[in-house]
Ligand SMILES: Nc1ncnc2c1ncn2[C@@H]1O[C@H](COP(=O)(O)OP(=O)(O)O)[C@@H](O)[C@H]1O
């Protein structure tokens with residue numbers, strides 16, 4: 180008799196500025212997943228945070244247009260995962276079980292998805308899930324904590340200052356400490372939302388105000404002049420790392436528009452045209468960052484390469500983009516791991532971690 184297929188809940192959308200990116204990523208994962216092994220349930224989270232089980236055959240509207248893509252709200256059911264449900268999705272209207280999930284693949288970017296919140300809920304529900312756990316997710320989302328942990332592990336990072344919304348910020352003092360220009364960014368976000376390059380006092384005020392609009396904590400960072408390199412990490416305790424790719428933005432930096440709005444906003448060069456020694460260093464650095472930041476399953480590590488050959492880790496992304504043109508799956512593809520195999524390995528890693536955690540004592 181054929182073995183029962185593993186039921187994968189793909190959690191996508193979300194209460195986030197990166198909602199649309201997630202819709203595209205989910206569509207790609209749903210299309211690429213090995214249907215002989217897996218059965219999927221697409222669970223959309225709308226912009227207010229509600230969990231919905233949309234019409235599975237038509238869960239997106241305007242699916243081929245990245246600007247107009249939307250969650251289809253017809254024939255949807257409101258669902259939830261409750262503690263200890265073991266992956267049983269409860270229908271909130273009927274009160275019964277809709278589908279029983281064996282594993283969840285959260286493809287959510289930014290706060291309320293990538294920051295440990297959803298991971299905590301999945302852990303309480305008692306269902307295995309893909310990617311970093313609560314701690315790794317939270318740490319990877321907070322650029323201040325992330326950078327301090329990397330600094331502690333001896334990983335090279337840019338000089339940065341942290342400010343809270345009630346702090347007094349003096350432009351001259353800051354410029355004296357980190358030089359000019361510098362970068363201003365919210366501590367907890369992604370996709371370059373609220374990120375500004377500041378060259379003078381006139382642009383400073385606006386940048387700070389905008390960044391504080393997204394978070395109560397912001398970072399001011401020295402400007403690192405260099406190329407932007409990325410690589411993909413996959414695994415739990417003994418992760419493997421892909422070849423290195425380069426992002427070549429045509430805008431002043433890799434801004435939100437360069438990432439998602441302007442289709443010519445950035446070129447992805449795979450593999451990056453860099454000496455082998457630098458590529459080896461970058462890959463080793465990526466694994467160190469992955470481990471220092473308590474990551475599991477997957478992460479994309481982003482670096483700057485200075486002209487003098489020095490590598491600086493900029494950040495880690497615990498749920499990287501999964502669209503067809505995203506760096507994370509493309510780097511694996513070019514490293515000999517096709518998209519479907521990548522998804523399979525991520526799911527297996529999720530189950531492996533869950534089973535290991537199940538053996539831990541909860542009483543003594
Ligand atoms: N210190 C810096 N020096 C130079 N460029 C930077 C610096 N910080 C950010 N950038 C530019 O801004 C982009 C977005 O910043 P990043 O810190 O990666 O935030 P996000 O999490 O939003 O991607 C980077 O890809 C890079 O182009």
Ligand SMILES: [Mg+2]
Nearest residue numbers: 370371481494
């Ligand atoms: Mg980034």
